[in-house]
Amino acid sequence: MVKEKVSMKKIIIGNLKMNLISAQEREQYLKSFKKEITGKKLNNVEIVLCPPAIHLENFGKILGKKVFLGGQNCFWEDKGSYTGEISPLMLKNFGCEYVIIGHSDRRKYFGETDETISRKINLVLKNNLKPVICVGENWEQKVKGIDVVARQLRDCLEGVTGGKIENIIICYEPVWAISSNKPDHMPETNEIMGAGLVIKRFLVGKYGVRIAEKVRIIYGGSVSSVNVNETCVGARMEGALVGKESLTPREFLKICKIIEG
Ligand code: PGA
Numbered sequence: 001m002v003k004e005k006v007s008m009k010k011i012i013i014g015n016l017k018m019n020l021i022s023a024q025e026r027e028q029y030l031k032s033f034k035k036e037i038t039g040k041k042l043n044n045v046e047i048v049l050c051p052p053a054i055h056l057e058n059f060g061k062i063l064g065k066k067v068f069l070g071g072q073n074c075f076w077e078d079k080g081s082y083t084g085e086i087s088p089l090m091l092k093n094f095g096c097e098y099v100i101i102g103h104s105d106r107r108k109y110f111g112e113t114d115e116t117i118s119r120k121i122n123l124v125l126k127n128n129l130k131p132v133i134c135v136g137e138n139w140e141q142k143v144k145g146i147d148v149v150a151r152q153l154r155d156c157l158e159g160v161t162g163g164k165i166e167n168i169i170i171c172y173e174p175v176w177a178i179s180s181n182k183p184d185h186m187p188e189t190n191e192i193m194g195a196g197l198v199i200k201r202f203l204v205g206k207y208g209v210r211i212a213e214k215v216r217i218i219y220g221g222s223v224s225s226v227n228v229n230e231t232c233v234g235a236r237m238e239g240a241l242v243g244k245e246s247l248t249p250r251e252f253l254k255i256c257k258i259i260e261g
Helices: 002-007 023-037 053-063 088-093 104-109 114-126 139-144 148-156 189-207 228-233 249-260
Strands: 010-015 045-050 068-071 096-101 130-135 169-172 216-220 239-242
Touching (some): 010 249, 023 249, 088 096, 088 114, 096 114, 114 130, 114 148, 130 148, 228 249
Parallel strands (some): 045 068, 096 130
């Protein structure tokens, strides 16, 4: 009962990407994060940090009770000869509750496809982890008016029929707005709302209303404390995926506070 309530809170996920390159940088970050979060009332939001995997244990030790942990990616097998990979089971055993799947960096630099993403999602759900699935069009697709979101969802959620669909979080992340940090290169509130509706419609069609309403739909792409009202709150998003601004704990927690309301 309590769990159900918790899972429907809004969610803010910090994607630290390939940053915090030394133990010293990590310690500085954790110190600053702890200082900023201490005493803040954030009862209506779930906060997740996705550091590089090498830092997960330390993040857990220092921030364990204050934030949830997530991986930035994982493999589609639990164990074995897959050099360089990290499995959902490993993430779980090292304190993660969430894992980002199908981020556009992964698609762009590591050849990730909707097919591999769907294999990952299936295993993540099987392990009782919560996948944060990224979908969104690039600039060229936007200009041509191609509906990327519905197609990606169809292919990424192929075979995902288990009873844990409500563990899924879908992040609408227009690739052209990621790290753009330019106010004129951000989607309008109504564009984000439109994408949210496409996602909702898809989920209702595939899983029915009862399950669809339990899936949180969030926005990602240059979210900051300056634009979070337009990109998330006004667009009725149930949270945010934050990249660059999550590297500055004060800014990140400002975003959390605004979403908290
Ligand atoms: P950004 O990154 O906030 O720096 O645009 C978001 C992301 O890539 O997840």
